Amino acid sequence: xxxxxxxxxxAALAFSVSLAACGSDDSSDDTAAAPTxxxxxxxxxxxxxxxxxxxxxxxxxCAAVPTDPTNKGSFExxxxxxxxxxxxxxxxxxxxxxxxxxxxxxxxLNSADGITVFAPTNDAFNKIPAADLKxxxxxxxxxxxxxxxxxxxxxxxxxxxxxxxKTLQGGDVTVAGSGEDFKVNGDASVICGNVQTANANxxxxxxxxxxxx
Numbered sequence: 001x002x003x004x005x006x007x008x009x010x011a012a013l014a015f016s017v018s019l020a021a022c023g024s025d026d027s028s029d030d031t032a033a034a035p036t037x038x039x040x041x042x043x044x045x046x047x048x049x050x051x052x053x054x055x056x057x058x059x060x061x062c063a064a065v066p067t068d069p070t071n072k073g074s075f076e077x078x079x080x081x082x083x084x085x086x087x088x089x090x091x092x093x094x095x096x097x098x099x100x101x102x103x104x105x106x107x108x109l110n111s112a113d114g115i116t117v118f119a120p121t122n123d124a125f126n127k128i129p130a131a132d133l134k135x136x137x138x139x140x141x142x143x144x145x146x147x148x149x150x151x152x153x154x155x156x157x158x159x160x161x162x163x164x165x166k167t168l169q170g171g172d173v174t175v176a177g178s179g180e181d182f183k184v185n186g187d188a189s190v191i192c193g194n195v196q197t198a199n200a201n202x203x204x205x206x207x208x209x210x211x212x213x
Contacts, residue, residue, distance in 0.1 A: 058158070058180040061121070061191030061204055064092055075195060082110035083117055083200035092192070092204060095125040103143045109151070115200045116156040116165075118173065118184055120208045121191070128208060145169055149211040155201045158182075158194055171211045185209055 057065075057075060069076040072089025079086075084106045087093045096119055100106055109115070125133060136143055149169035156165070161182055164174045175184050182190040188207035195202040 057192065057194050059190055059192040059204070061092065061206075065090065065192065065195075078202075079196040079198065081198055083112070083115070083197040083202065084109040086197040086200075087117075087119060087202070092121045093119055095122045096120055099125075099137060099143060099147060102137055103140055103147055105144065105147055110199070112151075112199055114153070114155045115168075116152040116154060117200050117202045118150045118152075118188070118209060119202050119204045120150070120188075121204060121206060124188070124205060124207050145211055146208070149173070150209055157201065161193075161203070167211075169211050173209060 066074045068074055071077060073091055074089075077086075077089060084097070084100055087100070088097045100109065109117075128136070136146065146169075149167045149171055151168040152165040152173065153168070154160075158179075161175050162177060164172050167173055173184055174186075175182055176186070177183055177190075180193065182193065182203070184190065184203075184205055188205040188209060190203045191206050192204040195204065
């Protein structure tokens with residue numbers, strides 16, 4: 001009889017151990033089967049992408065702009081100061097800067113709140129016969145009229161550029177093109193576009209624009 005009781009106890013213990021083992025296996029299976037979650041890599045929202053595109057410079061003439069960020073003529077330095085000050089550091093625009101100073105427009109341009117400037121290069125001014133250029137530079141009224149004809153209210157991005165725009169001089173300029181290929185008034189090509197300054201977007205062009213008399 002005692003032997004039978006011992007046998008029964010042993011069987012009960014074996015059954016308990018078996019149940020415990022099964023419970024452990026089930027717990028392991030539940031852990032393995034638990035769903036995992038992954039976080040998708042963040043993507044740039046369309047508006048952010050558009051904003052980034054609106055800051056991009058374009059055009060073959062941009063290669064002449066200094067690449068050293070500490071240089072006053074670099075894109076990085078120009079973006080920190082107002083437009084007349086920014087142009088004074090750019091090696092492509094020294095004649096324009098002299099003309100702006102001659103016309104007394106430095107403060108007006110630097111204090112303007114959001115403008116677009118079509119900035120003729122030194123080579124653009126060199127297309128004008130020397131005698132004519134000298135005459136224009138000496139005539140403040142005419143010079144002011146010509147320079148303000150290169151300025152439009154509002155900071156035009158490349159996406160806004162095509163179309164007809166009223167200038168500070170009072171006349172209109174017409175821009176045709178898209179992408180990275182633009183012409184102003186049919187003759188002047190944008191050779192370095194969307195140059196940022198603290199208060200303006202600058203489009204460097206290869207010809208001087210002349211208002212209608």
